[in-house]
Amino acid sequence: MDGGVAPADSPRARGPGREVGGYRLLERIGSGGMGTVYAALDADDRRVAIKLLHPAFSADPSARERLRREVASLHRVRGPHVARVLDAEADAEEAFVVTELVDGLTLEESIREAGPFVPVDLHPLALGLADALASIHGAGVVHRDLKPGNVMVTDDGPVLIDFGIAQVADDVRLTTTGFVTGTPGYLDPAVMAGEDVGEAGDWFGWAAVLLYAATGRPPFGRGPMGAVVARVAAGTLDTDGLSASVAAAFARALDPDPAARPDHAVLLGALEDSSLGREPTIVVRPHPSTEEDATSLVPPPTGTTAMFPARSDGLAPTAVGWPVPAAPPPVPPAAQPPAPPPPARPFAGAGVGAGAAEPPTWAQPPSAWSPVDTGTWPVEEPTPAWALPAAARPGLVVAGWAALAALAAVWPGPAVVIAVAGLVVSGAVGVAAFATRARRLRRGVRRTDAVRAAAASPWYLVRALLTALPGILLGGVAAAATWWLLAALASSDALVSVRVSVGGAVLDAVARALALAVGAAVAWWTPSSAWARSGARSVWAAWAPSPRAVRIWLGVLALAVVGVVIAVLVGDAVVWSPLPVPPQPQL
Numbered sequence: 001m002d003g004g005v006a007p008a009d010s011p012r013a014r015g016p017g018r019e020v021g022g023y024r025l026l027e028r029i030g031s032g033g034m035g036t037v038y039a040a041l042d043a044d045d046r047r048v049a050i051k052l053l054h055p056a057f058s059a060d061p062s063a064r065e066r067l068r069r070e071v072a073s074l075h076r077v078r079g080p081h082v083a084r085v086l087d088a089e090a091d092a093e094e095a096f097v098v099t100e101l102v103d104g105l106t107l108e109e110s111i112r113e114a115g116p117f118v119p120v121d122l123h124p125l126a127l128g129l130a131d132a133l134a135s136i137h138g139a140g141v142v143h144r145d146l147k148p149g150n151v152m153v154t155d156d157g158p159v160l161i162d163f164g165i166a167q168v169a170d171d172v173r174l175t176t177t178g179f180v181t182g183t184p185g186y187l188d189p190a191v192m193a194g195e196d197v198g199e200a201g202d203w204f205g206w207a208a209v210l211l212y213a214a215t216g217r218p219p220f221g222r223g224p225m226g227a228v229v230a231r232v233a234a235g236t237l238d239t240d241g242l243s244a245s246v247a248a249a250f251a252r253a254l255d256p257d258p259a260a261r262p263d264h265a266v267l268l269g270a271l272e273d274s275s276l277g278r279e280p281t282i283v284v285r286p287h288p289s290t291e292e293d294a295t296s297l298v299p300p301p302t303g304t305t306a307m308f309p310a311r312s313d314g315l316a317p318t319a320v321g322w323p324v325p326a327a328p329p330p331v332p333p334a335a336q337p338p339a340p341p342p343p344a345r346p347f348a349g350a351g352v353g354a355g356a357a358e359p360p361t362w363a364q365p366p367s368a369w370s371p372v373d374t375g376t377w378p379v380e381e382p383t384p385a386w387a388l389p390a391a392a393r394p395g396l397v398v399a400g401w402a403a404l405a406a407l408a409a410v411w412p413g414p415a416v417v418i419a420v421a422g423l424v425v426s427g428a429v430g431v432a433a434f435a436t437r438a439r440r441l442r443r444g445v446r447r448t449d450a451v452r453a454a455a456a457s458p459w460y461l462v463r464a465l466l467t468a469l470p471g472i473l474l475g476g477v478a479a480a481a482t483w484w485l486l487a488a489l490a491s492s493d494a495l496v497s498v499r500v501s502v503g504g505a506v507l508d509a510v511a512r513a514l515a516l517a518v519g520a521a522v523a524w525w526t527p528s529s530a531w532a533r534s535g536a537r538s539v540w541a542a543w544a545p546s547p548r549a550v551r552i553w554l555g556v557l558a559l560a561v562v563g564v565v566i567a568v569l570v571g572d573a574v575v576w577s578p579l580p581v582p583p584q585p586q587l
Contacts, residue, residue: 017505020096021089023050030149039101048086049102051162053095064090067097069397081128083152083161102159105443107213108148114446116216119246120389123275125158126210132160133206137199143278144191146205147183148212155438183199185220186212189232189256200258207253207267219254232256246274255477389534390433390541396553397536401520403557406564408516410572413579419520420472423532427464428457430535435460464531471526483582486511507547509568 016038023040026047030037035053053067065269067090074085074097086097105113129151143150145162152159154286172531184192186208190200211219220231221238231237235256239247249270255261289586404422408415433455440449453460487508523529544550576582 009563014080020050020052020094021087021092023048023096023098025050035096040085040098042086043096047101048098049083049100049161050096050098055094055095064095067095067492070434073140076139077136077141077173078139079132080133081132081157081159082408083159095226099161102152102154103160104152104154104159106149107151107153107158107209110153110443111148111213112214114440117213117241119271119274122210122214123268123271125153125213126271128158129160129206129209130264130268133199133202136160137202140537141164143202145183145187146202146209147186176183184225184228185232186217187232190258192229192232197258200261203261204258206264207250210267211237211239211250211254212249214246215239218240219250243274246270248355265369280531315529383454387436390537392537393544393550396540396544396550399554399557401517401524403560405513405517405520406561409513409564410567412512412516413576415516416579419475419516419523423468423472423523424465425527426463426533426535427468428460428529428535429531429538430531430533431460432457433535433538464535467528467531468523469528470521471529471532474526475521477517478522479515482518483511483515486514506568508574 016027018025020040022043025038025040027039029034029039029049035051037049037051040048040050053063074088077085083099083102085097085099086421089096111117133143133146143160143162146160150160150162153162186205188197188204190197191201193245208219215238217238218228219237220228221236222228233256235254237247237254239250242250249267252260252262253264254265286328404415404419407418435456436449436453439452440446448453524533544553
C-alpha cells in the first residue's frame with residue numbers, strides 16, 4: 001500500500017473518500033466485531049464491497065498468516081447464493097477482503113420492515129441458504145458466524161455474505177486467548193463450549209436463521225445474555241405460531257448435542273411440506289426441556305466472568321467468550337416466579353417505520369443465574385393478508401370456463417378471443433401480484449406500490465403473453481382437432497338419425513362448445529400458464545372475497561349458460577367474427 005495512506009487507527013483512515021489497495025471508498029454500509037464494510041469502486045469503476053479488518057486484527061501476524069492461507073479457498077467459493085470474493089490482501093498495512101456488492105436488504109432489515117416469512121417463501125429461503133453453505137463448505141471454508149445480518153434478501157433469492165473471515169479470526173482467537181467469535185442464539189453451543197464442530201456449526205446457524213425468519217423473533221428469545229446462552233444450551237426455542245411438526249423439526253435441528261441433530265434435509269422437507277399445505281410427520285425423541293422438572297436452572301459455562309460487549313444494532317453481541325473452567329460453578333439462587341404481564345397496549349406492526357414502537361412483553365426480574373424461560377418474548381403478530389398468496393377458487397374457475405365454452409356454441413369467434421385475452425390478462429395479474437409481494441417482503445408496504453405496478457403493467461403484459469403463448473398454441477391445436485373430429489362425426493352417415501331427431505344445428509353447437517372446452521383445458525394446464533393460474537386466483541379473490549360473492553358469481557355464470565342454451569334452441573346465427581369461418585369437415 002502506498003505511503004499516502006493514513007495509519008489504520010486514525011479517523012481519516014476509517015472514513016470514506018480515500019483509496020485502499022486500489023479501491024476508492026464511497027460510504028460505510030456496515031460494521032461489526034471483525035471490521036468495517038464500505039461500498040467502493042475498483043479500478044474499472046465497478047461497485048464492490050470492501051471489508052477493512054479491525055486494526056487489532058491487522059496488527060496480529062498470526063491472523064495475517066491465516067488470512068493469507070485462506071485467500072485461495074475464498075476465491076474457490078462459487079454459487080448463485082454467495083457473494084463472490086474478488087480480492088483479499090493480507091500483506092498491506094490494512095488487511096481487507098473485497099466481495100461482490102449485493103443489492104438488497106439484510107434478512108434482519110427485511111423482517112423488520114415486512115414481517116416474518118410465510119411458509120411459501122420460507123422454503124425457498126431455506127433452499128438458497130442451504131445451497132450457499134454447500135458452496136462454501138465445498139471449498140473447504142466454514143462460515144462460523146451465520147446470522148440474519150449476514151444474509152441478503154434479493155430478487156433472485158438469498159445471498160450469504162461475510163463468509164470465511166470469521167473462521168480466520170476464530171482460529172487465531174482460539175490459539176491465543178481461548179475465546180470464540182459468533183452471535184449468541186445463532187452460534188452452536190458446542191462451539192461456545194470450546195469444541196470444533198466444523199460444518200455442523202454452520203448448519204446449526206442455518207436452522208437458527210430460518211427460525212428467526214419464520215417467527216420474526218430471535219430463535220432463543222431476548223433478554224440478558226446469560227439467559228440467551230442458557231436457553232441455547234438447553235435447546236429452549238421460541239416456536240410460538242409455528243405448526244407442531246415444523247416446531248418439532250426446528251427442535252431437532254437446534255438440538256444442543258450435535259450428534260442428536262438429523263441431516264439438514266429433514267428440516268428442508270418439513271418446510272417444503274408446510275409450504276405446500278401438507279402436514280409432515282416427524283418422530284421426535286423426548287427433549288430434556290419437556291421433562292417434569294421444567295423449572296431447573298441452567299448455568300452458563302463455568303469459569304471467570306464472561307465478556308459480552310454491547311452492540312448498537314439491537315442484536316445480541318457478536319462475540320461470546322469464556323476461558324477454560326477454573327472452578328466449580330456457584331450454587332444458583334432459587335428461581336424467582338415470573339412477574340405478572342403488563343397490560344396490553346397498541347404497538348406498531350411489521351411495516352415501514354414499525355421500529356418506533358415495541359410490542360408488549362412478558363418480563364422477569366434479572367437474577368444472577370436466569371432460569372431457562374427468562375427473557376423478553378414479543379406477542380405474536382398475525383401474518384398480513386398481502387403476504388399470503390391468493391387462495392384457489394377451483395369452482396369459480398371451472399364455472400367461468402364452462403360459461404365460455406357455452407358461449408362458443410353460438411359465438412365461437414368472440415369466445416376464442418375472450419379465452420386468449422383472459423389467459424394473457426390473468427398472467428399479467430399473476431406477474432404483478434408476485435412482483436408486488438416480493439417487493440413488499442424486501443422493503444415493506446409502500447404507498448407507491450399500486451403506482452409502480454401500473455407503470456410496469458406493459459412489461460407484465462408482454463411477459464404474460466410470452467409465457468402464455470405455448471399454452472395458447474397447444475390449446476388452439478387441441479380445440480381445432482376436437483372440433484374437426486366432432487363436426488365430422490355429426491355430419492357422417494352413421495349419425496344421420498341422431499342429426500334428424502336432435503337437429504344439425506344443436507350437434508354443431510355442442511361440437512363447438514366441447515372443442516373450446518378441450519382447448520381451454522390444454523392451454524390452462526400447460527406448465528407455461530402458471531402465471532395465468534396464479535393471476536386467476538388473485539382476480540377471483542378480489543371479485544369474490546366472501547362465500548356470498550362466490551354464490552352470486554356462480555349464479556351469474558349459470559344464467560349465462562342458460563342464455564346460450566336458449567339461443568341455440570331458438571336458432572340464432574353462429575358468429576365466427578373476428579375469426580374466419582372454417583370449412584365444414586366431412587368424413
